[in-house]
Amino acid sequence: GESVGLHLPTLSVQEGDNSIINCAYSNSASDYFIWYKQESGKGPQFIIDIRSNMDKRQGQRVTVLLNKTVKHLSLQIAATQPGDSAVYFCAEGSGGYNKLIFGAGTRLAVHP
């Protein structure tokens, strides 16, 4: 069945280091992927997205990499800051993206 999963449930990093959050997906028909950030008590907030015709996309301090061969998605955060501490979700969609399927999430903890 369709599923989106994450390799690491919790990631602890030092402030200033780079962070890499990984995600595996199983639906080869997915053609749209999004990373969301969720802070405690708040709704998910869009970070960056990528379509299946791309393998890399960069934003401000963030980069998403897509490897369709192994169905793997990653989010790289450069110079991680305390404000980056949150739970990060990957989501996949297809066919108009109406059924965005979310993974379980990875908690990123940034230590000073």
Place this chain on the structure above:
Amino acid sequence: NAGVTQTPKFQVLKTGQSMTLQCAQDMNHNSMYWYRQDPGMGLRLIYYSASEGTTDKGEVPNGYNVSRLNKREFSLRLESAAPSQTSVYFCASRQQGAKDEAFFGQGTRLTVV
């Protein structure tokens, strides 16, 4: 801009009671969604509305009904609440286009006792 507004923010229900969760967006988006989030888990799609006048089931629709009242509002109804429906509910809206991001509300924390 308010974005996506959900009411109420918190609610406690007794088993068997009914209630409606309200959601409104002011971004003129066509698509709206209801998700539930259980502890330590991702968001699961309950129902969605691709456009005004249409609704479709998501991953976990059982025990819920929805109404797309107009383009702005999309409500979620629990006819007979069960403890398994204790969760945090998120409404989202989206306008497919150059940037397809979905905007989420702040969530409704529902406890069924």
